[in-house]
Amino acid sequence: MGNLAGGLPHNTYFPYDTLEAMTALPERFKPTPNDPRDPPTDGLNKLSVSDKPSTNRILVPHDSTDKNTLRKIDITTALQYGTAQGYPALYTWLRQFTNEVYHPNIPYEGGAEIILDCGNTDGLSKVYEVFFNHWDRDRDWIREREGLLVEEFAYSPAVGGTAPRDVNIVPVAIDSEGMLAYGKGGLLEVMENWDFSKGKRPHLMYTVTMGQNPTSGLLSVARRKEIYKVCSEYDIIIVEDDPYWYLQFPSANALSMKFRGEPISQNSPPADYKYNDPAKGQKSSGFEFLDNLVPSYLSIDTDGRVIRLDTFSKTVAPGCRLGWITAQPAIIQKLFQVTESTTQQPSGFVQSLVAELLVGPHDESSGGKGGAKDGSGWRAAGWVRWLEGLRGNYERRMNTMATILEEGKFYVETADSNKRISLRKSKTGISSSSGSLSDISDSEDTFSLVTKTEMYTFLPPSAGMFLWLHVNIFSHPLSKTISPQRLVFALWVLLTQPPYLLLITPGSSFSPTPAIAEEKGYRYFRFCFAAIDEDKLAEKTKAFVAACRFFWGLRKRKDIDRILRDEEDEEVDGQGSTAFKAFLGGELGQEVAGREEEDMEFRMKMGHMC
Known part of the structure; x- marks a missing residue:
């Protein structure tokens, strides 16, 4: 049949004859053990462990001979207009993988549906489009205003994405795991005591439950069940962002x-605990690595109220701009309608290359070449092995950073018998005398007093790419004469100066409301151990420790003034520089974006690098 109906360009006019790439094999990086109590020699004590360089060439042909449209991977189909569901070969593979491997215990009949x-x-923007009405404070009743439940510290672009609809942001208290279901500030208390003068009671929750950004918390199954129970009672849709x-x-x-001397959470099971256990009536994923991971909210989604967001950004590359949404079919249908009228399917270039890597050609005669050594795709086993290797190297990075910070968190002062204080630091804080207890002489003739001050506290990251550190600023000797906000700002500025040259993200960037930013957000820093080069990770972590030791040794107000000299030239309403206001967050920090160029550069330098 001759097609004179569709407005499609002819595939022979595409300027690409093939798409080719050299790619890794799944075994490139070595995993870390699921049970770290007795790790192998190279399991956790090296920053990165790789096998011999392993590469393979993949090829997307111009025309595949495969007649099955659900398997075909070629330029002719990938670069043509497609359906909003996603490229058929990749969509089909991901849908099966999601229901049978990633989430084999979804409780509702028929399993979940997906859309790329x-x-x-x-994906989150489309969820907002489906579930939020636009609200105008100059036109609409307050009772019609939508609300979004978020963690007390949250991924800022997710919060910012609600601004065009003027959604009411509703923070929920967190602990070392993540969101609290019960207790002060917990989900139940928020919902039971809802103030309708602020708008509708919220019916949508945004949450990052694994490696919460920025706190790195890992929500236990026990806590998930508690939160899900409250969500069922108050009809709350759970949007689980899980990169x-x-x-x-x-x-x-x-x-x-x-x-x-204690675990991060009392809900933490043994390290080798199996969540998908056939002995308990559950389906196994078929992979020990996945069975040992805390499962998604989807595993307890008896109501069909969970929308899960997955992405290739952290597993392949952020520039892919490729992911998928998993939910019950009725919700996916609504998202399909939004997608049809907005982005349509993701980039055909990206989808075909990822499909060739993971799925590969059906047989050698089809003309393509997948990511495995034999020319097939990685398939499920290869993909899971790749994830194991990535986890291994990121876990090693986490151990390196956390151990250095743990060993350096105390500022140590010593005094001799004449009561002369020795601050155990050089001019910059970087010296052979580290200020640890091991540096202090045992001679009673020399020292009679040792004082330890804990400069910061944190918990080892349970998951993710971040370490969330609390600055114990009230332990600083100048905290009674200088505001804690200004002191933390001075520490942050000091870190950016020689010899430290270190940039970390202020906690105010993750404060979902100005009140949280002003009350306590400024007291936190978020470190990312993922992006920095391996040979710099330990060096820059030690630089942070050295900067803190130097900073805690400052005893005069003029020392703080000197650090902030270049940052406080411009005052805003007599309340501090634009840079200082931006650091603290809140409305004023956002309003200064249009001011002088040097302040814009400063804000861009320290901004929401999330």
């Missing part, structure tokens, strides 16, 4: 036990 998107930010699911670190509890 342009990454989790795009870090496979980055769960069994060694985090071991680190916590080593340095604190």
